[in-house]
Amino acid sequence: MGRLAALRKWNVKRAFALPLALALTVFAYGCSSGTGSGTTNEPGKTGQAAMNEKDEKAEITVWMTQVGTLKAGQKPGDWVKEDLVPEWNKQYPNIKVNVEIIPFDGINEKITTAIASGTAPNVLLDTPVRTLAYAQMGALAPLTDTIPVKDLEQIKKNPDVMKMVSVNGNIVTMPYSATVSALILNKSLWKEAGAEQLLPQDEYRTWTPDQFKAALKAVTNKDKGVYGMTLFALNEQGDQLYNNTMVAFGAKLFNDDYSKYTAADSPASEQTLSFFNSLVAEGLVHPHPETLSAVNALDYWKQRKNGMVVAGTSHADLVKNGIKDGSVTGPHEYMYVNYPSPNKGKAALKMEFGFGVVFKNKDALKEKWAKKFLYWSQTGNQIYSTATKAFNPFGEAPSWTKDDPELQFLFKLTTKSKEWPVVDPGWGIKGYPEMRAAMFPEMQRMFIKEATPKQTIDAISKKFNDTIKKYNK
Numbered sequence: 395m396g397r398l399a400a401l402r403k404w405n406v407k408r409a410f411a412l413p414l415a416l417a418l419t420v421f422a423y424g425c426s427s428g429t430g431s432g433t434t435n436e437p438g439k440t441g442q443a444a445m446n447e448k449d450e451k452a453e454i455t456v457w458m459t460q461v462g463t464l465k466a467g468q469k470p471g472d473w474v475k476e477d478l479v480p481e482w483n484k485q486y487p488n489i490k491v492n493v494e495i496i497p498f499d500g501i502n503e504k505i506t507t508a509i510a511s512g513t514a515p516n517v518l519l520d521t522p523v524r525t526l527a528y529a530q531m532g533a534l535a536p537l538t539d540t541i542p543v544k545d546l547e548q549i550k551k552n553p554d555v556m557k558m559v560s561v562n563g564n565i566v567t568m569p570y571s572a573t574v575s576a577l578i579l580n581k582s583l584w585k586e587a588g589a590e591q592l593l594p595q596d597e598y599r600t601w602t603p604d605q606f607k608a609a610l611k612a613v614t615n616k617d618k619g620v621y622g623m624t625l626f627a628l629n630e631q632g633d634q635l636y637n638n639t640m641v642a643f644g645a646k647l648f649n650d651d652y653s654k655y656t657a658a659d660s661p662a663s664e665q666t667l668s669f670f671n672s673l674v675a676e677g678l679v680h681p682h683p684e685t686l687s688a689v690n691a692l693d694y695w696k697q698r699k700n701g702m703v704v705a706g707t708s709h710a711d712l713v714k715n716g717i718k719d720g721s722v723t724g725p726h727e728y729m730y731v732n733y734p735s736p737n738k739g740k741a742a743l744k745m746e747f748g749f750g751v752v753f754k755n756k757d758a759l760k761e762k763w764a765k766k767f768l769y770w771s772q773t774g775n776q777i778y779s780t781a782t783k784a785f786n787p788f789g790e791a792p793s794w795t796k797d798d799p800e801l802q803f804l805f806k807l808t809t810k811s812k813e814w815p816v817v818d819p820g821w822g823i824k825g826y827p828e829m830r831a832a833m834f835p836e837m838q839r840m841f842i843k844e845a846t847p848k849q850t851i852d853a854i855s856k857k858f859n860d861t862i863k864k865y866n867k
Contacts, residue, residue, distance in 0.1 A: 448488070449488070450488060450489070450759065450763075452488070452489050452490070452760055452762075452763045453489075453490040453491075453492065454489065454490070454492070454516040454517065454764050454767060455491075455492045455494065455515040455516050455517070456474065456491055456492065456493045456515060456516065456518075456519065456767070457493075457495075457518045457520075458474045458493055458494070458495050458496070458519045459495075459496060459501070459519060460495060460496075460497060460498060461519075461708065461782055462708055462781035462783070463708070463715060464477050464777065464780060465477075466714075466715045467715065467718075467719055468715075469495075470708075471495045472495065473777065474493050474519065475493040477777050477781070478771060478775075478781075479491045479493060481777060482770065482771075485770075485774075489763050491767060494515070499629070501520075502524060502827040502831070505518065505528065506528075506531075506827075509528065509533045509753070514533065515753060516752065516753060516760055516761070516763075516764035517751070517752055517753075517764045517767060517768050518750065518751050518753065519749065519750045519771075520750070520751070521573075521746055522558050522746070522747070522748045522819070522821045523819060523821055523826070523830075524826075525566070525567060525751045526561060526567065526821040527821075527823075527824065527825065527826045527827050527828075528753075529561040529564075529566040529751070530561060530823075530824040532754075533753055533754060534566040534751050534753060534754065535566070535752045535753065535754045535755070535764075535765065536564040536565065536566060537565050537566060537567070537568060537765060537768075537769075538565055539765070540765040540766070540768070541565065541568075541569070541769070545569075549565065549569055555569065557821070558821055559747060559748040567748035567749065567750065567751055568749060568751070568769065568771075568772055569747065570749075570772040570786060571747070571748060571749035571772060571778070571782070571784040571785075571786070572745060572746070572747050572785045572786070573707060573745070573746045573782070573783070573784050574706065574707065574743070574744065574745050574805070574808060575704060575705060575706040575744045575745075576705065576730050576731060576732055576733070576744065576804065576807065577702050577704060577705065577730070577731050577732065577733060578702060578703060578704075578705035578710075578731075579593070579701050579728070579729050579731060580695065580698060580701055580726050580727065580728060581729040582698075582724075582726055583613045583620070583701050584609065584612060584613055584701070587613050589609070589612035589613065592605070592608055592612050593609060593729070593731065594732070596739065598739075598741070598810060599730070599803070600732050600735065600738070600740060600741045601732070602734060602735065602736060602738055603669055603734045603736060605734070606734035607673065607676075607678065609701075610622025610623055610679070610701065614677065614678050619699055620698065620700070620701075621678060621679050621699070621700050621701070622673075622678045622679065622700065622701045622702070623679045623700055623701060623702055623703075624686060624690065624691035624694050624695070624699075624700045624703070625670060625674065625679045625680070625683035625686070625841075626686040626691050627683050627684050627834045627837035627838045627841055628684070628685060628687040628690075628834065629688065629834060633830050633834070634704055635704050636666070636667070636833075636837065637657075637817065638704075638733050638742055638744050638817050639669075639734065639742070640657055640662060640666045641815050641816075642732075642733040642734065642735040642741055642742035643662040643663070643669075643735060643736060644735075644737065644815075645657050645660040645663045645666065646659075646660060646818075647817070647820060648818050648820050648823075652823050652862070653862065654859055654862065655820075655854075655855050656855075657851060657854070657855055658851045658852050658854070658855035663851045664847045665736075666847075667840060667847035667850055667851055668847045669734075671841075671847060674841060679700075680694065680699075680700065682841070683837075683841050684837070684838040684841040688704075691703050691704075696716060696722045696723065697723050698723045698726070702731070706783065707783030707784070707804055708782060708783045709728070710728060710798060710801055711783065713726050713728045730800050730803055730804055732807075740814050740815075742814065742815045742816070743808075743810060743811055743814050743815070743816045743817065744816075745808065745816065746819065749782070750768045750771070750772070752765050779792055780792075780794050783801070785805060785808075791805045823862060824865030824866065825865045829857070829861045829862075832854070832857040832861065833854050833857075833858075836850050836853045836854045836857070837850065837854075839853075
């Protein structure tokens with residue numbers, strides 16, 4: 395246990411389940427909002443009331459995660475202060491917006507501490523993977539008075555959408571955003587190894603575990619410190635990789651009412667963890683994943699030290715901009731592919747819906763303008779969609795995909811949601827961030843051979859279900 399104890403000491407600061415194609419169809423008709431033209435139908439006062447609003451003065455605080463860039467050389471998240479707020483000030487010069495960029499390391503602890511101390515921001519720009527838990531704590535303001543009635547009607551007709559943006563029937567996450575994630579690889583590495591043919595060849599880029607492993611082996615060169623992939627278990631960001639692949643292997647993560655984490659009930663979960671263990675044992679991934687984080691994996695990928703990472707649409711810009719500023723080593727021809735699955739021709743889709751919340755505030759004026767800012771940020775301009783590379787569920791494929799076949803491929807993947815399994819995010823579960831944090835120590839035990847894959851998934855499931863029971867008392 396000495397090695398694990400050392401890991402724990404070192405690790406003090408530890409850190410898309412939606413049929414989107416259906417959502418696109420449902421939302422495409424009869425909706426009052428749209429971002430295609432850069433216009434907005436923001437609900438609000440008219441006449442004298444609207445004139446009075448121009449005289450109102452308020453100051454709100456926005457916390458932004460390190461997500462998205464709008465131009466070359468820009469640090470992730472800085473587009474909110476540098477580009478979005480100046481546009482806002484053109485329309486609302488009397489409403490000052492202060493922006494603070496917050497890192498992902500320790501993000502949940504920072505926010506929960508702020509909630510407890512009454513120092514939470516007015517707006518948090520983050521995904522429901524964390525924010526729905528804050529709604530469970532009673533900290534978020536409902537957004538139903540901000541979203542147009544016709545949009546509300548369409549959202550409430552789709553239970554999958556509601557599962558990701560609401561708690562107890564109250565919409566608390568702004569719903570004008572949908573993202574897709576998959577694996578992104580550096581195709582150049584396979585070309586240089588003469589192994590391009592080992593990459594997925596079918597229309598939707600699926601592959602079996604054996605095909606996946608063969609591809610990793612083709613580019614692994616231990617002498618040069620290059621591996622097919624980087625596994626990691628140093629913080630909770632690893633849960634996406636492992637849970638998504640379990641679903642691709644055939645596991646179901648939660649029962650229908652979220653009263654139980656069910657991964658351990660399926661042999662597919664153990665098979666998935668055994669598969670990841672085999673990648674370590676065969677030297678196809680960086681050694682000692684128990685000491686590595688998601689940040690390490692991304693850095694290796696940018697340096698051509700591994701072949702692929704979990705990624706969303708923003709990673710395309712990361713490569714384009716990184717090649718220009720030197721933060722990404724070339725050549726780097728990126729390509730999106732699916733998670734491996736033993737079900738040939740199929741994969742698991744990871745789609746996330748919603749972005750941004752407003753915290754309750756005793757100052758009604760601040761809360762009002764926080765809601766208006768959040769709504770406007772996603773419906774009143776193209777900055778948000780372009781910077782975050784999010785799909786607008788109330789419209790068509792965004793214009794930023796037209797010059798990039800890889801981004802068009804990601805959008806195309808959403809059409810398979812009626813046929814392929816979709817990863818259930820479990821966002822509506824009370825204590826979900828706590829569950830995520832409970833996963834990675836068990837993965838560490840497995841990687842240092844203190845637990846078998848079966849013992850690992852059983853331990854994870856026990857921790858998850860204990861958390862669910864604790865919050866459901």
